Amino acid sequence: MAPRPDLTNVPDADVVALAQRGREDAFREIVRRYERPVFSLIYRMVRDSATSEDLAQDTFIKVLNHIDKYRPEFKLSSWLFKIANNVAIDHLRRKQLDTISVSGSPNAATESEIEATSFEIADGAESALDAMEARELGGSIEKAIAKLRPEYRACIMLRHVEDRSYEEIAATLDLPLGTVKTYIHRARIELRGYLEHLRE
Amino acid sequence: MQHRHLLPNELDLLVDDEAGFGMAPLRAHVESCAECADQLAAAQRVAGGLDRLTRFAPSPGFANRVMAQVQVIEPWHVALTETAKGLVPRNRTLRVVMATTAALLATGISGAAVWLSLRTDVALYLGSSIAERARVVVGDGATSLARTLLGEGASTLLGSGPGVLIAGTVGLLLSGAATAVALRSLATASRRTRE
Numbered sequence: 001m002a003p004r005p006d007l008t009n010v011p012d013a014d015v016v017a018l019a020q021r022g023r024e025d026a027f028r029e030i031v032r033r034y035e036r037p038v039f040s041l042i043y044r045m046v047r048d049s050a051t052s053e054d055l056a057q058d059t060f061i062k063v064l065n066h067i068d069k070y071r072p073e074f075k076l077s078s079w080l081f082k083i084a085n086n087v088a089i090d091h092l093r094r095k096q097l098d099t100i101s102v103s104g105s106p107n108a109a110t111e112s113e114i115e116a117t118s119f120e121i122a123d124g125a126e127s128a129l130d131a132m133e134a135r136e137l138g139g140s141i142e143k144a145i146a147k148l149r150p151e152y153r154a155c156i157m158l159r160h161v162e163d164r165s166y167e168e169i170a171a172t173l174d175l176p177l178g179t180v181k182t183y184i185h186r187a188r189i190e191l192r193g194y195l196e197h198l199r200e
Numbered sequence: 201m202q203h204r205h206l207l208p209n210e211l212d213l214l215v216d217d218e219a220g221f222g223m224a225p226l227r228a229h230v231e232s233c234a235e236c237a238d239q240l241a242a243a244q245r246v247a248g249g250l251d252r253l254t255r256f257a258p259s260p261g262f263a264n265r266v267m268a269q270v271q272v273i274e275p276w277h278v279a280l281t282e283t284a285k286g287l288v289p290r291n292r293t294l295r296v297v298m299a300t301t302a303a304l305l306a307t308g309i310s311g312a313a314v315w316l317s318l319r320t321d322v323a324l325y326l327g328s329s330i331a332e333r334a335r336v337v338v339g340d341g342a343t344s345l346a347r348t349l350l351g352e353g354a355s356t357l358l359g360s361g362p363g364v365l366i367a368g369t370v371g372l373l374l375s376g377a378a379t380a381v382a383l384r385s386l387a388t389a390s391r392r393t394r395e
């Protein structure tokens with residue numbers, strides 16, 4: 001049999017088509033592309049690394065075992081985020097685990113590691129002071145996000161981490177566009193409140 | 201410029217850096233109003249901090265753990281296509297021979313079908329009187345026999361005239377011959393590929 005080509009630069013839709021034809025390397029490519037975005041979204045919602053990993057695993061298993069049901073008019077990433085959000089919300093409802101965690105990175109142990117891993121210093125930070133301020137803000141933001149309602153968190157993550165438009169977020173989370181705008185607006189106001197409180 | 205402070209949703213529009221008509225007056229107001237400029241700076245600080253949040257990675261081996269629970273299924277039509285591809289000879293001449301045989305078969309069958317439909321009309325016209333007499337003599341016996349052996353459907357078919365009988369017989373012969381030719385060419389082709 002001819003050697004299989006590298007799928008790294010193949011568009012999502014084509015990778016899905018290959019997966020639908022039973023190509024295992026296409027399944028693996030989907031996981032490789034989206035393990036970080038899916039895990040991060042879930043982690044920021046449930047704030048526990050072991051649970052997040054289980055839920056991320058559930059998300060991929062659900063999507064990949066139903067890859068034949070994929071509708072090409074929907075972005076693959078949006079479908080994954082939709083399932084990831086549902087899985088996380090279900091878990092939170094089940095466990096009522098909506099508590100505040102202060103950890104930054106799921107694998108960080110000490111306070112300094114948390115600070116270091118929870119925030120990447122912005123490129124072009126003009127001075128050491130800027131860098132330190134940016135890092136502090138990042139750590140504080142992680143803590144502040146944990147205080148938001150889960151619905152707000154999902155919207156904020158999709159908007160700011162995954163760079164999605166309001167319309168895409170609405171389609172992904174099955175929410176009216178106006179609701180998405182309201183959630184993001186309220187989340188930002190709440191975050192400002194938490195951050196100002198932390199500064200005092 | 202406008203003479204009131206910006207509403208929260210207007211600040212959002214500026215934070216999201218929306219383009220379009222109506223944005224210019226908002227920007228103009230912010231430039232001349234320290235209070236709104238402060239509000240906007242605070243909102244932008246939060247949005248900027250959110251934009252710089254990074255993604256986390258699951259622990260190593262995540263993909264393998266997922267794949268251990270995923271069923272990779274090759275759909276039947278894909279499997280069939282792959283098998284068919286395997287049967288097509290690599291040799292170019294052989295492929296041409298196979299394609300030509302297939303084309304000839306298709307043309308032959310289509311031609312036979314056309315001929316048959318014309319022929320049936322003629323047979324119907326000429327043989328109507330003979331058939332009528334035959335039906336009287338044999339028909340009743342055959343119909344009742346067919347009804348006994350094969351049920352109501354077969355007797356209806358028999359009763360519908362000699363056209364159906366002729367078409368059925370010729371059709372059977374033709375498809376039998378076509379299958380034989382196709383099988384033969386396939387066998388020859390695969391034997392030659394192996395050599």
Ligand SMILES: [Zn+2]
Pocket residue numbers: 204205206229233234235236237
């Ligand atoms: Zn103002």
